Amino acid sequence: SSHEHKLNFKKSKEACLSYIQDAMLQKQWKRAAEFLTSYVESLEKDYSREPIGPSEMIWRIGTEILCHHSDSSMKEFNCFMEQMKTLGVKRYLKVCLEHIYHLLCNGQIDEAYQNLSLAESWRFGEQTAIQDKEMKLIQAYRGLLDYYSWSKQKNILLEHGKCLDGFADLSVEQEMHSCFRKAAVNLKEIIKIPGVWDVFVKCYVDLLEFYGDHNEACQVLNEYAYNSKFPANPNAHVYLYHFLKRQGESKKSLVSALKILHDLVPSHELMIDFNTMLQKSKKRKKRRLGLEVIFAALDYAGWKENVKAWSCLARQVKQIVISEKHLDWIKQEWNSRKDWWPAFHFSRYLAKRNWQENKSLSYEKALVAGIFLGKDCKYFKYVSHQGCKAQVKRFRILKKFVNRHNPVYLRISG
Amino acid sequence: RDFNERCGQCSEVNWGLTDGGRYYCRSCHNVTERTREVVNTDFMTNSRVQRISKGSRKQEKNGIGCEWYVCEGFQLVLKKQAEALQALGVCPQMKDEVLYNFWRCYLQKSKQAYCNRPAGETVKALSVCESSTDVDSEPERPSLLHLLSLSESEGDLQTDCSFASSMSKVSESTSIYSGSVDGSLYLMKNQKEKLRMTMPMTLSFCYMALLWLREPITLSELLRFVVEGHIPYLNVFQHFPEKMKLCGLDLKIFCVESWPVYEEVYNKMLELAAFLDLPRFPDITDSCFLHPDMLCIKYLMEANLPDELHNWTCRVVKKIGIGEVDFLTLVPGNKSTRKVKYDILAAAVIVVVLKLLFLLDDHYEWLLSDFAEEKNKSNKEGGLYFEFKKWYEVVKHSLDVEQKKLDEERAKYLWRCEKPLFYSVKNKSKVLKRRQMVVNLQNQFGKLSGSVRRAEKPNPSSFQLSWSEENTDGSCFHGHSLKGILQEKCGLLTAMNPDYWLCTVKLCNEKLCGHLAHYREVDFPQSYHFVLRLFSFLLRIQPSYIHDEVCMIEHKLFDKKLYKKLKYNTVLRK
Numbered sequence: 001s002s003h004e005h006k007l008n009f010k011k012s013k014e015a016c017l018s019y020i021q022d023a024m025l026q027k028q029w030k031r032a033a034e035f036l037t038s039y040v041e042s043l044e045k046d047y048s049r050e051p052i053g054p055s056e057m058i059w060r061i062g063t064e065i066l067c068h069h070s071d072s073s074m075k076e077f078n079c080f081m082e083q084m085k086t087l088g089v090k091r092y093l094k095v096c097l098e099h100i101y102h103l104l105c106n107g108q109i110d111e112a113y114q115n116l117s118l119a120e121s122w123r124f125g126e127q128t129a130i131q132d133k134e135m136k137l138i139q140a141y142r143g144l145l146d147y148y149s150w151s152k153q154k155n156i157l158l159e160h161g162k163c164l165d166g167f168a169d170l171s172v173e174q175e176m177h178s179c180f181r182k183a184a185v186n187l188k189e190i191i192k193i194p195g196v197w198d199v200f201v202k203c204y205v206d207l208l209e210f211y212g213d214h215n216e217a218c219q220v221l222n223e224y225a226y227n228s229k230f231p232a233n234p235n236a237h238v239y240l241y242h243f244l245k246r247q248g249e250s251k252k253s254l255v256s257a258l259k260i261l262h263d264l265v266p267s268h269e270l271m272i273d274f275n276t277m278l279q280k281s282k283k284r285k286k287r288r289l290g291l292e293v294i295f296a297a298l299d300y301a302g303w304k305e306n307v308k309a310w311s312c313l314a315r316q317v318k319q320i321v322i323s324e325k326h327l328d329w330i331k332q333e334w335n336s337r338k339d340w341w342p343a344f345h346f347s348r349y350l351a352k353r354n355w356q357e358n359k360s361l362s363y364e365k366a367l368v369a370g371i372f373l374g375k376d377c378k379y380f381k382y383v384s385h386q387g388c389k390a391q392v393k394r395f396r397i398l399k400k401f402v403n404r405h406n407p408v409y410l411r412i413s414g
Numbered sequence: 415r416d417f418n419e420r421c422g423q424c425s426e427v428n429w430g431l432t433d434g435g436r437y438y439c440r441s442c443h444n445v446t447e448r449t450r451e452v453v454n455t456d457f458m459t460n461s462r463v464q465r466i467s468k469g470s471r472k473q474e475k476n477g478i479g480c481e482w483y484v485c486e487g488f489q490l491v492l493k494k495q496a497e498a499l500q501a502l503g504v505c506p507q508m509k510d511e512v513l514y515n516f517w518r519c520y521l522q523k524s525k526q527a528y529c530n531r532p533a534g535e536t537v538k539a540l541s542v543c544e545s546s547t548d549v550d551s552e553p554e555r556p557s558l559l560h561l562l563s564l565s566e567s568e569g570d571l572q573t574d575c576s577f578a579s580s581m582s583k584v585s586e587s588t589s590i591y592s593g594s595v596d597g598s599l600y601l602m603k604n605q606k607e608k609l610r611m612t613m614p615m616t617l618s619f620c621y622m623a624l625l626w627l628r629e630p631i632t633l634s635e636l637l638r639f640v641v642e643g644h645i646p647y648l649n650v651f652q653h654f655p656e657k658m659k660l661c662g663l664d665l666k667i668f669c670v671e672s673w674p675v676y677e678e679v680y681n682k683m684l685e686l687a688a689f690l691d692l693p694r695f696p697d698i699t700d701s702c703f704l705h706p707d708m709l710c711i712k713y714l715m716e717a718n719l720p721d722e723l724h725n726w727t728c729r730v731v732k733k734i735g736i737g738e739v740d741f742l743t744l745v746p747g748n749k750s751t752r753k754v755k756y757d758i759l760a761a762a763v764i765v766v767v768l769k770l771l772f773l774l775d776d777h778y779e780w781l782l783s784d785f786a787e788e789k790n791k792s793n794k795e796g797g798l799y800f801e802f803k804k805w806y807e808v809v810k811h812s813l814d815v816e817q818k819k820l821d822e823e824r825a826k827y828l829w830r831c832e833k834p835l836f837y838s839v840k841n842k843s844k845v846l847k848r849r850q851m852v853v854n855l856q857n858q859f860g861k862l863s864g865s866v867r868r869a870e871k872p873n874p875s876s877f878q879l880s881w882s883e884e885n886t887d888g889s890c891f892h893g894h895s896l897k898g899i900l901q902e903k904c905g906l907l908t909a910m911n912p913d914y915w916l917c918t919v920k921l922c923n924e925k926l927c928g929h930l931a932h933y934r935e936v937d938f939p940q941s942y943h944f945v946l947r948l949f950s951f952l953l954r955i956q957p958s959y960i961h962d963e964v965c966m967i968e969h970k971l972f973d974k975k976l977y978k979k980l981k982y983n984t985v986l987r988k
Binding site for chain 1: 861864
């Protein structure tokens, strides 16, 4: 008989779950808790055929409620998490990890460390092998906390470096080294696995540099940046660049590090450094690249008011114009931008605003505008007029410069 | 006499009975704890229980609990339910006489007791649950089966013993096993002819007894009381005595995971009545609560409709003959007559009356309402005319609120009880651990719930919606007049509405497709759907069931016209 409307346990719990979800979406935590109290009964029923069982639901929902509910406390949260750990052995380490994240977010570093150690020692037949990834993460985070301890002790030592307290320093130093060893082992392991491990990499490299193992550090960073198995990560190249810079490496290696960054994130803040480096280069190709880099950066709205970027561009453009060499470079770059840069950067409105807010910005931009759009363009006209009116010297010079090189505009716009 | 064990002291087999009913050894006067079984007809009230002769019990060394049969379990359930009904005001006769007799009759007919066990039937009951060793020293629970299986000639313990010993040994495989002796048998055997007892059937028994006594409780009310917890049903096994261990297959029999459905309980009741060869039930006359005229009063009140409508419901009832004793009274086994569902019938009558007076085509009723509103404005003194619109607003608001509450209740419902159940001894510890965790979590999140959980069930009430005439906000329509929608014709008051639309032109064959008609909300006017929804809520059934009854009534009401039409059609086709 067709009794689909028959109210049974399963339907009742499904309805209950949808009430919980509604309440959570509306941030009604008390109401969500009320319905969850009834939903937990599902634990006593077998749901092994469902993709997500009630135990996982309860874990996730309960975590949300306890995070947001005004009457909840860390104590309650910890108690809940301990229960969740016993609910499903297949999820044990995952639950541990999430618990640890929460502890860290709440500043309970010691508790987090305890939990990490405890989790690390967990063994459960074949589950241990299956949950290998989570285990590595746990070890990595413990390594991270070890690094954190190491760092604290290092600072203590550096401070004490002034006074001559030998004994206390010795024990601190020994502890520091032990932390280093613990941290290094774990951090090294996790960064072997393809992934995004910015925090771990930074810490590990810091350790290596402190103890003078620059080779290892270099290798680690190169791996992290260039190993194709790892997901493309701009930060990897940033770290590598900074490292190379610290090590005083050659410009060539610096440039190659930043080149990939430019490809990945043309709007990265390091593009200014990159352009500066490239501009100074003797090689033509590099200077060409520099121009490309700075133009690409200024394509992004976030750079519109960046004086430094504009000054880089202005400098390079000026240099090219004066030398009258490689005008084709400017033409090439401008070609794809001539349709939209005028409205994007050089509108009359922007001219006014830039002049009001930042005279230097307007100066740099005006130069670029004057070269690319001619002395009669809105931007240049307004700014140079204002500048001359205000009798600011450099604007008068600018005006003369642009007027003199107006033919350039005619050439590149053609 | 029939006790064959050797005396513990003198090893003789020479027993007599003391006044207290105990066996004593005539040789050495050693009095045992064993008593002779006495047929106690008063066992429905579970009075002083007699000991079972040990010889007929399987003796195992370890284990707690005792042997019990499935029907004993059901008997306990029925007892509890009857007690609850008595607490609600049902006469004690129901429990002590009617229900008990029905049950006894059932046991007899289904050959579970009160008869000689057929010779050919060897019961291969596999039971791992061992009986108690210290069964000697404690007062016991009834072993009904042994009591009941005594034939008319008393003391046929011999048969009893031999029967018991013919039960097979404990089986190795724990996959089919139960706490009760015959749990597996109960489920395995094809018991269709014998109408195997189920939990929903306990309610069928109750309803049957209530109907026999013509008590003022409808089936929908009974089921509502069950859901509200006033009548034991869900988790009723927690009232089983300690010794009656419930495990394994018993769970399938006694643990319910869903609320009983009206249709199911009702149909089973009919089957049961036929199975028990019951005669015609006591007459349902027009002074009975279950008579449509009476039930209509109740439902009209609850639906906040004017009392004047009652005249109309009576007229309809009279016209189509559904108030006749012979129509209303249940005659079991008679397959030709359509069986009456009193509550649904009364609700359907009201729906038909509303259709007669207001048409309910999403248009005319609002016109009438505006018309009545005008009259009310100009007619300041005197009674108010009934305005459909106002009624709709008031009732809809309340209905929505109550429905929302009901839906939330259903979602929040707690199904499990304190007494844990496990399928086998193996998963006992797991079950207990889970239960403990559930309790812990409930405590933790219960505290965060804010509102105090209602510890007590609300008092059972017959009326779910109540409207008071004392309310000055005009939300009670009982006293309103229908004059606004009626007109006088030849000295009779008739409806202003000249039209009527049939829910369906042709009725389906109920036996083939289960319904007289098929209701889809989108096919019908919203006002009609609203009215169905209202009664659907009050009776806790699907709107389609009311719709079926409405169709049935309409066809009775307009059968002449329909007949003419059909006849005309067939003539044309020729």
